[in-house]
Amino acid sequence: SARVPRRTRALERTCAMSTGRRVCKVPKGTRDFLPEQMAIRQRVFALVTSVFERHGAVTIETPVFELKETLLGQYGEESKLIYDIADQGGELLSLRYDLTVPFARFLATHGIVSLKRYQLGRVYRRDQPAIARGRFREFYQCDFDIAGQHPPMVPDAEVLRVLIEVLDEFAALSPYHRQRLGSYQVKLSHRGLLDAILQLCGVPKELLRPICSSIDKLDKEPWDVVRKEMIDVKGLTAPCADRIGQFVTRAGKPRELLRELQADHSLCCGKFGAEEALADLERLFSYLEAMGNVLERCTLNLALARGLDYYTGLIFEAVLTDGSTPLGSIGAGGRYDRLVEDFAGKPVPCVGTSIGIERIFSLMEEAERELAQATGRVIRASKTQVLVVGIGKVDLVQRLKLCDELWRAHLAAECLYAERPKMARQLQYALERGIPVLAILGEDELAAGVVGLKRLSTQEQIQMQRGPPLVQAIRDWLASESNQ
Amino acid sequence: SARVPRRTRALERTCAMSTGRRVCKVPKGTRDFLPEQMAIRQRVFALVTSVFERHGAVTIETPVFELKETLLGQYGEESKLIYDIADQGGELLSLRYDLTVPFARFLATHGIVSLKRYQLGRVYRRDQPAIARGRFREFYQCDFDIAGQHPPMVPDAEVLRVLIEVLDEFAALSPYHRQRLGSYQVKLSHRGLLDAILQLCGVPKELLRPICSSIDKLDKEPWDVVRKEMIDVKGLTAPCADRIGQFVTRAGKPRELLRELQADHSLCCGKFGAEEALADLERLFSYLEAMGNVLERCTLNLALARGLDYYTGLIFEAVLTDGSTPLGSIGAGGRYDRLVEDFAGKPVPCVGTSIGIERIFSLMEEAERELAQATGRVIRASKTQVLVVGIGKVDLVQRLKLCDELWRAHLAAECLYAERPKMARQLQYALERGIPVLAILGEDELAAGVVGLKRLSTQEQIQMQRGPPLVQAIRDWLASESNQ
Numbered sequence: 001s002a003r004v005p006r007r008t009r010a011l012e013r014t015c016a017m018s019t020g021r022r023v024c025k026v027p028k029g030t031r032d033f034l035p036e037q038m039a040i041r042q043r044v045f046a047l048v049t050s051v052f053e054r055h056g057a058v059t060i061e062t063p064v065f066e067l068k069e070t071l072l073g074q075y076g077e078e079s080k081l082i083y084d085i086a087d088q089g090g091e092l093l094s095l096r097y098d099l100t101v102p103f104a105r106f107l108a109t110h111g112i113v114s115l116k117r118y119q120l121g122r123v124y125r126r127d128q129p130a131i132a133r134g135r136f137r138e139f140y141q142c143d144f145d146i147a148g149q150h151p152p153m154v155p156d157a158e159v160l161r162v163l164i165e166v167l168d169e170f171a172a173l174s175p176y177h178r179q180r181l182g183s184y185q186v187k188l189s190h191r192g193l194l195d196a197i198l199q200l201c202g203v204p205k206e207l208l209r210p211i212c213s214s215i216d217k218l219d220k221e222p223w224d225v226v227r228k229e230m231i232d233v234k235g236l237t238a239p240c241a242d243r244i245g246q247f248v249t250r251a252g253k254p255r256e257l258l259r260e261l262q263a264d265h266s267l268c269c270g271k272f273g274a275e276e277a278l279a280d281l282e283r284l285f286s287y288l289e290a291m292g293n294v295l296e297r298c299t300l301n302l303a304l305a306r307g308l309d310y311y312t313g314l315i316f317e318a319v320l321t322d323g324s325t326p327l328g329s330i331g332a333g334g335r336y337d338r339l340v341e342d343f344a345g346k347p348v349p350c351v352g353t354s355i356g357i358e359r360i361f362s363l364m365e366e367a368e369r370e371l372a373q374a375t376g377r378v379i380r381a382s383k384t385q386v387l388v389v390g391i392g393k394v395d396l397v398q399r400l401k402l403c404d405e406l407w408r409a410h411l412a413a414e415c416l417y418a419e420r421p422k423m424a425r426q427l428q429y430a431l432e433r434g435i436p437v438l439a440i441l442g443e444d445e446l447a448a449g450v451v452g453l454k455r456l457s458t459q460e461q462i463q464m465q466r467g468p469p470l471v472q473a474i475r476d477w478l479a480s481e482s483n484q
Numbered sequence: 485s486a487r488v489p490r491r492t493r494a495l496e497r498t499c500a501m502s503t504g505r506r507v508c509k510v511p512k513g514t515r516d517f518l519p520e521q522m523a524i525r526q527r528v529f530a531l532v533t534s535v536f537e538r539h540g541a542v543t544i545e546t547p548v549f550e551l552k553e554t555l556l557g558q559y560g561e562e563s564k565l566i567y568d569i570a571d572q573g574g575e576l577l578s579l580r581y582d583l584t585v586p587f588a589r590f591l592a593t594h595g596i597v598s599l600k601r602y603q604l605g606r607v608y609r610r611d612q613p614a615i616a617r618g619r620f621r622e623f624y625q626c627d628f629d630i631a632g633q634h635p636p637m638v639p640d641a642e643v644l645r646v647l648i649e650v651l652d653e654f655a656a657l658s659p660y661h662r663q664r665l666g667s668y669q670v671k672l673s674h675r676g677l678l679d680a681i682l683q684l685c686g687v688p689k690e691l692l693r694p695i696c697s698s699i700d701k702l703d704k705e706p707w708d709v710v711r712k713e714m715i716d717v718k719g720l721t722a723p724c725a726d727r728i729g730q731f732v733t734r735a736g737k738p739r740e741l742l743r744e745l746q747a748d749h750s751l752c753c754g755k756f757g758a759e760e761a762l763a764d765l766e767r768l769f770s771y772l773e774a775m776g777n778v779l780e781r782c783t784l785n786l787a788l789a790r791g792l793d794y795y796t797g798l799i800f801e802a803v804l805t806d807g808s809t810p811l812g813s814i815g816a817g818g819r820y821d822r823l824v825e826d827f828a829g830k831p832v833p834c835v836g837t838s839i840g841i842e843r844i845f846s847l848m849e850e851a852e853r854e855l856a857q858a859t860g861r862v863i864r865a866s867k868t869q870v871l872v873v874g875i876g877k878v879d880l881v882q883r884l885k886l887c888d889e890l891w892r893a894h895l896a897a898e899c900l901y902a903e904r905p906k907m908a909r910q911l912q913y914a915l916e917r918g919i920p921v922l923a924i925l926g927e928d929e930l931a932a933g934v935v936g937l938k939r940l941s942t943q944e945q946i947q948m949q950r951g952p953p954l955v956q957a958i959r960d961w962l963a964s965e966s967n968q
Binding site for chain 2: 030054065117138154286287384400407410
């Protein structure tokens with residue numbers, strides 16, 4: 001039919017002609033996750049989720065694709081990286097690019113005006129993959145957002161506290177984790193303050209966004225290079241750029257820099273809203289101090305401008321460091337008060353953070369492997385608690401019956417599928433997978449209605465009556481294993 | 485550019501011209517999930533996952549799209565329902581249609597020859613949605629599969645046991661759950677047996693699959709209609725169809741029907757492999773009896789043929805009933821020994837089941853709502869354990885400080901963001917969300933370094949010193965709440 005694109009027809013012909021095997025690779029920029037990696041990923045997700053839930057957040061789910069119209073014009077230049085679904089008749093669809101725009105669409109669709117929600121989900125960007133640097137075309141985002149009309153800066157403070165709490169929880173897992181995730185800094189800035197500064201320096205309104213994106217390069221380029229771009233490319237005068245330079249190269253302890261800015265009469269002249277933005281920051285700092293003084297982890301940094309157009313107030317970025325050198329972003333976010341209004345009639349102010357979950361995952365993977373090596377334990381992919389082992393003439397059916405007893409007691413049990421596997425093979429199976437308990441069945445045990453239990457970590461061995469005593473003995477061992 | 489399709493350009497024009505709001509709906513056949521629904525869905529996923537893990541299964545993840553070539557020719561007529569990604573340069577991609585073909589591709593990609601894995605993930609079918617009947621274009625599949633060379637029918641038996649265990653666990657949750665999920669039947673059949681029967685009845689080889697798909701209609705159509713289709717559409721002779729009819733209308737208790745078939749000399753003539761298939765079934769039945777006699781939940785039903793081409797041995801389907809009338813499928817699967825070989829050099833036999841998780845979810849949702857109504861509890865979307873309540877002149881910063889204390893103790897705590905909210909509003913917030921404990925701060929409590937604790941289920945009220953005593957008192961209450 002006319003609907004089938006030329007390339008598809010060619011592919012169909014190739015497949016039909018080919019007598020050999022199909023290729024078996026994943027699409028460029030995507031990954032399979034193996035069982036051991038999944039075990040680590042699930043721990044990462046569980047930890048992040050537990051912090052989000054500790055703050056009362058609920059979760060939602062939105063489709064993996066949205067109407068193309070929903071995403072159009074939200075991402076500026078990055079829009080070219082959006083994956084479209086083929087036009088096979090019906091609606092025009094695109095894979096989601098982040099979780100923020102779908103969240104705003106969700107609030108509008110359901111007329112929700114107040115919500116503290118988290119969401120873990122995969123997003124899609126048709127970018128040039130850089131596997132070594134962790135840039136993929138399909139990756140997870142992990143967002144925590146607070147929507148609703150609230151007293152100024154209170155939800156902003158809780159969002160920052162959540163980001164910091166997540167990072168600190170990972171660092172607390174072991175020295176191996178602390179080494180990789182313990183050293184970070186949260187840079188704070190404010191779109192309102194930046195806009196006021198730029199206008200006071202004489203930047204015309206239509207150049208506010210372009211100049212912001214120049215400023216945003218200050219984490220990679222020195223001021224001289226950025227200044228040159230402002231003058232040569234964006235068309236500012238040199239004195240104007242120099243005035244900007246006096247502000248945006250400033251970064252320091254939040255309270256200190258705030259005091260300096262408040263004392264600066266050129267800023268606080270009643271124009272462009274600098275006072276309001278500074279008052280916002282002052283409120284934010286008080287709340288951050290109240291919430292366990294997480295302000296200590298922050299710096300105020302006027303070089304932070306953030307790329308996305310939709311931010312309207314506080315903006316922030318958490319950067320891993322090795323003490324001094326920055327090692328890249330591990331979380332970011334800000335306030336976006338007009339995005340929901342773009343979909344619905346009602347204005348629903350929002351603030352949120354996205355956790356750099358893929359980055360955390362790869363650092364976790366390194367730390368977990370080192371930790372496993374240091375403790376001589378395996379990284380477990382399965383949760384099996386008991387391996388039912390047969391010796392002598394005990395056959396598969398007898399072992400399956402014992403498995404059944406354990407499953408009914410909600411214990412995780414397995415046995416090898418072979419009719420009468422060798423003891424060495426069964427033991428090796430348990431050791432490779434880190435299964436903590438062996439339940440051993442020989443002919444004598446069968447005749448006496450008992451089971452031999454062996455705990456691999458301590459080499460203890462006992463014999464228990466089948467039924468409740470057996471189950472209880474296993475539960476006791478497992479409880480003391482997990483306390484170790 | 486030439487790459488942008490005509491319809492996209494038209495849409496961009498419309499959006500650019502429009503001064504109004506964006507539409508804010510989800511694509512046809514997809515859904516958002518609200519927080520309360522998500523809470524129920526997470527319980528469903530947790531229960532299914534716990535059964536899978538109890539059987540030693542590990543999990544994996546594969547990309548949401550595959551190379552188009554991977555999916556081509558796997559789904560017969562249903563291939564037209566596959567979503568393609570737009571050709572934006574680069575590879576041709578399609579959204580996954582199920583989790584089975586990606587699993588086979590995964591095994592081949594990584595050269596894995598033995599794996600017991602589960603996978604929960606969304607799949608995509610460009611079908612006509614039937615929301616009322618629960619048919620969506622984006623929905624979850626929930627699969628448990630065992631890959632590897634094993635003694636015959638042992639993994640097949642465990643897969644069936646897992647399916648039955650999942651269904652029984654849901655039914656055991658409450659009488660409301662039992663009413664909806666307690667009554668089901670697992671129909672068993674065997675592709676090898678069906679093929680042997682058809683060949684013995686005189687069906688030519690090239691008609692085996694077409695006749696199978698006629699047989700598959702027997703759950704909806706009477707034999708007369710199916711017989712007519714075999715003769716008029718598929719071209720069988722009437723005597724041949726009648727011979728088939730004598731077999732495929734047979735269903736009954738597994739052991740009984742198996743004995744009848746084994747005694748049938750027309751079947752057991754050493755041709756077409758019927759004896760081998762019957763021996764398979766006999767082995768399967770012994771294992772199912774050993775595993776807690778789950779054979780009791782099964783029938784042998786020769787009318788079950790299953791649509792997909794890739795099955796090679798055991799096939800099965802779990803059907804909900806209201807005692808007698810079938811109410812639709814709630815899980816299905818079978819053995820597919822040649823799918824992995826299709827990708828890789830090595831043959832890796834597999835057997836697996838897919839749980840009808842979306843169906844279970846909607847039944848769970850009904851049951852949970854009835855249960856909540858009967859017990860007078862709310863369905864909780866958040867996991868908040870403590871609401872920090874201020875009275876009198878206690879302000880937000882004081883409440884945030886107490887929240888911080890609780891968060892540090894890993895308790896889930898919230899407070900209202902208002903500066904000094906009314907007591908009635910704070911209480912209502914807790915009651916609507918089912919938050920079990922209030923931590924009350926007045927000026928007196930602040931001065932004395934204590935907190936008033938109120939347990940809403942029992943109306944108990946106590947006062948505790950801040951710090952460890954407070955945390956311990958809350959933990960004790962929460963533990964006894966969850967034991968209720």
